[in-house]
Amino acid sequence: MHIVFEHTTKIRVRYGETDQMGYCYYGNYAQYFEVGRVEAMRELGMSYKSLEEMGVMLPVSEYQVKYKSPAYYDDELLVRTKIVLVKGARIYFEYEIENESGKRVADASTLLVFVNKETMSPMPAPTVFLEKIKPFEVQS
Amino acid sequence: MHIVFEHTTKIRVRYGETDQMGYCYYGNYAQYFEVGRVEAMRELGMSYKSLEEMGVMLPVSEYQVKYKSPAYYDDELLVRTKIVLVKGARIYFEYEIENESGKRVADASTLLVFVNKETMSPMPAPTVFLEKIKPFEVQS
Amino acid sequence: MHIVFEHTTKIRVRYGETDQMGYCYYGNYAQYFEVGRVEAMRELGMSYKSLEEMGVMLPVSEYQVKYKSPAYYDDELLVRTKIVLVKGARIYFEYEIENESGKRVADASTLLVFVNKETMSPMPAPTVFLEKIKPFEVQS
């Protein structure tokens, strides 16, 4: 089902996340998007932690990112996270990062897969999660 | 110009690179691909470090990755890096990671841009770099 | 001069900061203490960023940490940072981390050194910084 659910969270770039170019290192954005996902799911009422406690894991299967302009040390970034599609075992997120002056820093998307912790096999999105996301369904 | 230049390097998964799923964290692969790039360029005779010393930076502009199967703590991964295209200020790399039993772990690609450190603007690939890569040019 | 200046900040443990033991990896606390320092200095009215812009760097020279009990994924940690001593080029910080239930997670201390960015040599703490810290001086 197609979803429109959006959440924004703020993340400040740490010193240890910069590199010698003076930019936030390109590999560190994956953590920012993870924080975006985690906070989006918390707002939805279904924390990622509670999901794992139910025996469901959600590993990342695909990840794409476009770096639009650098983020710098101490920048307070706005991470906008959207849940856009849930289909069987799959959940698609999209992300946009802006800096404080509203400049776009990065766009990204991820595909994650619901996995049964016992069998380590893909499984349909849990019913309790579907109930939380259902109100945000839209016609495609 | 289209290029066929391939380099392989080995990387062992560190404990601090795992997460509580017991997998190598999805965000850490970006460092592995960076190591692949750096070692590929070193073999080409043009280290990334020497490029920066010449006043040329090479930030990542786009990055895509597909996670095929998990990598685990202490796995010795084979990172295969290919330079596939150099066009103006742009250079495209492709990557494949395999574990010790030959299982595919991840596929990825990156677009990087040559940037003049003084002006912070894109610039054509430096002549000294083009001379190194020229012997590996192929007809597209 | 001996100082009593204390600041607390909250940090949530990210998924990528856990390891396969299910603990926050021991190496990641260094970033938490850095965030503690940075926020303490911001509250003092002298951001670390502005210090660098003045041509002053503040690398860490010594770091000690005792891990008291594990921090877990999604824990919201309280980082208490104290500036305890400024002496010539040196500044000493102490840190305590507690989890949400008030359990002590870690104790740490660092020695940092004011360094002139031009000469790359140690230098006395800048006057503007001393003015900010002066009100918090105590008799030893």
Place this chain on the structure above:
Amino acid sequence: MHIVFEHTTKIRVRYGETDQMGYCYYGNYAQYFEVGRVEAMRELGMSYKSLEEMGVMLPVSEYQVKYKSPAYYDDELLVRTKIVLVKGARIYFEYEIENESGKRVADASTLLVFVNKETMSPMPAPTVFLEKIKPFEVQS
């Protein structure tokens, strides 16, 4: 028992491990010492991975480090790891890092504790480990 067991391993500083000072970030050394420990134990004939598979974890309890001179991007560092003492559930490591020109970069030490994965309680060093380390015992 007091031990003299020493192992050296090489680690190249990754781009993503630098910070905007152009130094290897102080928090990243913890991973280098972990690699040193892991490779020392592998040479001893008792890999850290096999220890975990036996149900024994080895979390870090204390960690001290002195940063002597900066490490830079692409430096190939020599990490010298010493096992110096095993006492009940405790094992003490010491470390020295040098760069390629023989300059000392950092000194460090760690205390780790053998923990039973089932009970999550400290336990004496496993017999199989003691047998491996016994030949390196010295009188204190």
